[in-house]
Amino acid sequence: MGDGSLLDLTPFLRAHRLPAEFYRRDAAEVARDLLGAILVRGERDGVTAGFIVEVEAYYGGTDPASHAFGGRTPRNDPMFRDGGHAYVYFVYGNHFMLNVVTGREGAPSAVLLRALEPAAGFSRMRRRRGGVTDRRLTNGPGRLARALGIDRSHNGMALTGDALYISAPYSRRAAIARSGRIGVARGGERALRFCAQDSPFVSRSA
DNA sequence: GTAGGGATACACT
DNA sequence: GTGTATCCCTACT
Numbered sequence: 001m002g003d004g005s006l007l008d009l010t011p012f013l014r015a016h017r018l019p020a021e022f023y024r025r026d027a028a029e030v031a032r033d034l035l036g037a038i039l040v041r042g043e044r045d046g047v048t049a050g051f052i053v054e055v056e057a058y059y060g061g062t063d064p065a066s067h068a069f070g071g072r073t074p075r076n077d078p079m080f081r082d083g084g085h086a087y088v089y090f091v092y093g094n095h096f097m098l099n100v101v102t103g104r105e106g107a108p109s110a111v112l113l114r115a116l117e118p119a120a121g122f123s124r125m126r127r128r129r130g131g132v133t134d135r136r137l138t139n140g141p142g143r144l145a146r147a148l149g150i151d152r153s154h155n156g157m158a159l160t161g162d163a164l165y166i167s168a169p170y171s172r173r174a175a176i177a178r179s180g181r182i183g184v185a186r187g188g189e190r191a192l193r194f195c196a197q198d199s200p201f202v203s204r205s206a
Numbered sequence: 207g208t209a210g211g212g213a214t215a216c217a218c219t
Numbered sequence: 220g221t222g223t224a225t226c227c228c229t230a231c232t
Contacts, residue, residue, distance in 0.1 A: 075214060092228050093211025112227055142228050183227050
């Protein structure tokens with residue numbers, strides 16, 4: 001594998017890949033259960049990956065902060081699909097956001113991945129992030145997408161393949177902090193943000 | 207603190 | 220078809 005690793009971790013990560021059923025549940029439950037799992041971007045000649053340390057749940061018709069609040073559109077269409085797909089969108093003219101779609105077909109909900117603790121593929125992430133300190137490689141939703149090379153081409157992709165998936169080989173982190181969501185104009189008062197309490201890799205302290 | 211950047215959705219011709 | 224307000228942010232000062 002690339003990045004000078006002596007071991008190829010790919011078979012191990014794949015062996016613990018979360019199945020589609022994991023995602024076909026309530027978004028807040030999925031969000032909480034994703035903390036401590038590993039987001040894996042499989043590339044032709046290696047992987048980039050990180051432990052998930054910060055997430056936010058978004059619902060559809062009942063959640064004014066959600067893209068799906070106003071009904072199904074071409075942009076938010078992946079949110080309406082069955083759980084276990086990626087929803088990637090572009091904001092502020094600069095950044096891609098990676099969400100995992102949750103729940104069942106026709107009932108929109110998703111979990112935004114907001115921060116990772118880098119785990120594999122460091123040199124590749126450093127190159128993509130242009131020389132920032134390792135602490136800042138993936139501590140924000142736009143930053144983690146950049147570090148892992150995630151873009152529009154991943155929108156709608158199934159999370160059950162080898163290109164993009166989440167692996168959960170270890171038991172969950174014990175200490176979870178819960179708070180309001182970040183950057184949302186309306187609906188932010190709901191406590192739908194979850195993060196690993198003591199991680200230095202969260203995007204900001206709540 | 208704030209400038210920047212581009213896609214999207216929806217209101218209007 | 221065109222105008223424009225908004226957007227789940229980041230990198231700078």
